[in-house]
Amino acid sequence: ASFNNPLASSWVQVSQYACQRRTPLQDINGIFTDAFEILAENYEFLENKGPCRGFQRASSVLKSLQFPIATMNDLDGLPLLGNEMRTIIEEILEDGKCSRVLDVMNGERYKSFKLFTSVFGVGLKTAEKWYRMGFKTIEEIKSNPDLKLTKMQKYGFQYYEDIGSFVSKSEALAIYEHVREVIWKLVPDAVVTLTGGFRRGKEKGHDVDIIITCPREDKEKSILHNTISILKNQELLIFYDIIESTFDNKKLPSKCVDALDHFQKCFTILKLQKKKEGTMESMNSDSKIRNWKAVRVDFVIPPYKQYAYALLGWTGSRQLERDLRRYANHEKNMMLDNHGLYDKSKNVFLEAYTEQDIFKHLGLEYLEPWERNA
Numbered sequence: 001a002s003f004n005n006p007l008a009s010s011w012v013q014v015s016q017y018a019c020q021r022r023t024p025l026q027d028i029n030g031i032f033t034d035a036f037e038i039l040a041e042n043y044e045f046l047e048n049k050g051p052c053r054g055f056q057r058a059s060s061v062l063k064s065l066q067f068p069i070a071t072m073n074d075l076d077g078l079p080l081l082g083n084e085m086r087t088i089i090e091e092i093l094e095d096g097k098c099s100r101v102l103d104v105m106n107g108e109r110y111k112s113f114k115l116f117t118s119v120f121g122v123g124l125k126t127a128e129k130w131y132r133m134g135f136k137t138i139e140e141i142k143s144n145p146d147l148k149l150t151k152m153q154k155y156g157f158q159y160y161e162d163i164g165s166f167v168s169k170s171e172a173l174a175i176y177e178h179v180r181e182v183i184w185k186l187v188p189d190a191v192v193t194l195t196g197g198f199r200r201g202k203e204k205g206h207d208v209d210i211i212i213t214c215p216r217e218d219k220e221k222s223i224l225h226n227t228i229s230i231l232k233n234q235e236l237l238i239f240y241d242i243i244e245s246t247f248d249n250k251k252l253p254s255k256c257v258d259a260l261d262h263f264q265k266c267f268t269i270l271k272l273q274k275k276k277e278g279t280m281e282s283m284n285s286d287s288k289i290r291n292w293k294a295v296r297v298d299f300v301i302p303p304y305k306q307y308a309y310a311l312l313g314w315t316g317s318r319q320l321e322r323d324l325r326r327y328a329n330h331e332k333n334m335m336l337d338n339h340g341l342y343d344k345s346k347n348v349f350l351e352a353y354t355e356q357d358i359f360k361h362l363g364l365e366y367l368e369p370w371e372r373n374a
């Protein structure tokens with residue numbers, strides 16, 4: 001019998017869509033979700049999308065549970081957990097580990113892809129190339145003069161330790177507050193919001209995501225370039241890559257669930273000034289001689305009319321975003337992306353000024369940002 005699963009004997013159905021589940025940060029089934037995510041990542045490295053999505057969705061279902069899976073009966077009533085997933089859960093319940101996951105983790109391809117893609121600016125294509133060339137370590141690549149690195153990758157290697165060492169919430173807030181002051185001096189009514197994982201309540205992240213807009217139409221347009229030049233003058237800017245807007249209002253929202261958006265944006269590496277001496281203790285010898293840490297910061301600048309959609313899109317999680325779009329498409333005959341929501345039955349774009357508006361348009365119960373850790 002199942003003692004943990006309150007769903008097993010009730011009529012309540014867990015939805016197949018993450019946007020119809022509340023997923024807090026705390027994941028009490030991490031032993032299973034970690035396993036599924038490693039398998040998903042391995043399929044991503046193999047560019048095998050079907051099974052990759054299958055394991056990502058299975059992991060996401062378990063993340064939403066408020067009870068630990070202790071017996072196979074606890075899986076009753078849960079969607080997206082096929083025989084392949086059940087076999088893995090069963091093995092972990094019995095052994096505390098899964099041989100298939102261990103094999104993947106020890107595989108040369110997985111290890112190399114994991115290592116190479118951890119460098120800022122390195123995607124699947126480059127990882128594949130370096131893997132085929134037989135590289136095994138960061139040092140080998142760093143010291144090979146024949147490799148043509150992009151500017152992004154060059155900085156990715158130069159600050160590999162700093163960037164890889166996670167950003168804490170207080171570090172993210174320090175950067176966010178500094179940037180906000182700079183922007184408010186330029187445009188006092190600018191809206192500046194910390195988004196991404198930190199908005200979902202995470203205590204650490206791989207970068208800081210900041211979204212910037214202004215209620216006065218077109219006033220957002222000059223903010224990015226002016227902010228970048230001030231940060232440059234303050235000698236806080238190590239690297240930046242500005243992508244100008246390619247938004248076309250004649251186009252319908254993208255059908256693809258993980259399409260990139262067309263906002264003006266900027267990928268940067270900023271210097272975070274270290275205040276206290278004590279915080280230097282935990283740093284490596286290279287960074288002890290300097291009083292700052294290199295941090296990855298992303299800026300995205302939507303026009304005010306698209307702000308709510310951009311905020312929803314950049315708050316994540318990526319799984320929640322994919323499921324919101326899939327739900328809109330398959331259950332509502334609508335098309336959602338980071339720019340807007342189009343109702344295909346009524347042939348209209350649906351306006352939204354808050355995330356609550358968007359959930360309402362989709363007929364969904366509102367999820368707070370910290371319930372979106374799908």
Ligand code: 8DG
Pocket residue numbers: 195196197198202204205206207208209260261298313314315316317318321338
């Ligand atoms: P993390 O940084 O702590 O690892 O987690 P995260 O904050 O959830 O991940 P992220 O990689 O920083 O992405 C934040 C959200 O931004 C995520 O839901 C996906 C979304 N996003 C877009 N467009 C783009 C884009 O062009 N580049 C990136 N990097 N993220 C984008 O909607």
Ligand code: MN
Pocket residue numbers: 196197205206207208209
């Ligand atoms: Mn982030």
Ligand code: MN
Pocket residue numbers: 196207208209298
């Ligand atoms: Mn980001």
